[in-house]
Amino acid sequence: MEYKTILFSVKDGIAWIRFNRPKKLNAMNAQVITEIERVIVECESNDEIKAVIMIGNEKAFIAGADIKPLSDADVNSAFRLVELTTRMQERLADLPKPTIAAISGFALGGGLEVALCCDFRLAAENAVLGLPEITLGIIPGGGGTQRLTRLVGLGPAAEMLLAGVTIKAEKALSIGLVTEVVPVDQLEIKAEDLAMRLAVIPAVAMKACKTAMRSGLNCGLKEGLRIEEMAFCMLFGTLDQKEGMKAFLEKRKPKFLGK
Numbered sequence: 125m126e127y128k129t130i131l132f133s134v135k136d137g138i139a140w141i142r143f144n145r146p147k148k149l150n151a152m153n154a155q156v157i158t159e160i161e162r163v164i165v166e167c168e169s170n171d172e173i174k175a176v177i178m179i180g181n182e183k184a185f186i187a188g189a190d191i192k193p194l195s196d197a198d199v200n201s202a203f204r205l206v207e208l209t210t211r212m213q214e215r216l217a218d219l220p221k222p223t224i225a226a227i228s229g230f231a232l233g234g235g236l237e238v239a240l241c242c243d244f245r246l247a248a249e250n251a252v253l254g255l256p257e258i259t260l261g262i263i264p265g266g267g268g269t270q271r272l273t274r275l276v277g278l279g280p281a282a283e284m285l286l287a288g289v290t291i292k293a294e295k296a297l298s299i300g301l302v303t304e305v306v307p308v309d310q311l312e313i314k315a316e317d318l319a320m321r322l323a324v325i326p327a328v329a330m331k332a333c334k335t336a337m338r339s340g341l342n343c344g345l346k347e348g349l350r351i352e353e354m355a356f357c358m359l360f361g362t363l364d365q366k367e368g369m370k371a372f373l374e375k376r377k378p379k380f381l382g383k
């Protein structure tokens with residue numbers, strides 16, 4: 125499939141989604157959002173892909189929604205944009221394969237919201253993260269008020285959301301917004317290392333674990349525990365469970381089949 129605003133490649137089971145609108149710091153207009161959604165669908169349907177890395181360039185992961193078309197939006201067009209964004213983000217968050225946002229430079233507004241839909245966020249030392257929408261007279265429209273708050277808690281989220289404060293990589297690490305901070309020139313290699321480790325996890329267990337984790341955020345503890353219980357028991361019907369445990373007992377490396 126052809127993309128104009130992203131570069132897409134697959135190597136050794138790892139999909140690389142590279143945002144590629146450098147003159148605008150990868151700001152997302154409708155075309156970018158649509159292409160991200162299409163590439164996620166491609167990642168979902170390609171069995172060769174076991175893990176996904178989303179990355180920008182050194183200066184920017186994504187500096188937010190493109191403010192130009194937003195500036196003269198009305199209520200109707202705002203609803204259309206939010207619909208497009210939400211559809212793309214839910215596809216990303218629900219992708220049954222592990223996802224990594226490798227962040228160098230700016231991850232602002234809608235850009236940070238994309239990263240928040242990923243399972244892991246690695247930050248280069250030059251990363252700047254924030255949801256500055258309030259300084260533009262709006263609020264985040266791509267899940268920022270919800271996903272950031274659930275991830276880091278109300279206090280740190282309030283600083284970023286209500287005061288529009290942007291934070292650097294180390295601070296992001298201290299509040300749990302990113303999982304690791306690495307030198308700028310190590311970002312790709314560290315993201316690839318993590319992706320390789322995730323790519324060998326049995327695929328059905330990965331899908332079940334992601335579903336249980338993410339569904340749990342949308343319901344109460346009891347319901348979440350039932351989802352986990354179901355997923356746990358269903359995994360005993362997979363070949364990978366048999367192989368994983370047999371290999372442990374035989375003191376050898378497992379050969380997973382993804383079923």
Ligand code: CAA
Binds near residue numbers: 263
């Ligand atoms: N939208 C449109 N264009 C953007 C952009 C954005 N979000 N971010 C950067 N650009 C453009 C700039 O306009 C500039 O274009 P020109 O060269 O044509 O003027 C180019 O990218 C380079 O940017 P700067 O010259 O501003 O670079 P800088 O290093 O001086 O500053 C920055 C970098 C601090 C990130 C600054 O560009 C900035 O503040 N950008 C906007 C960040 C922002 O507010 N993001 C939230 C957007 S709203 C949103 O995302 C809503 C939502 O959730 C749906």
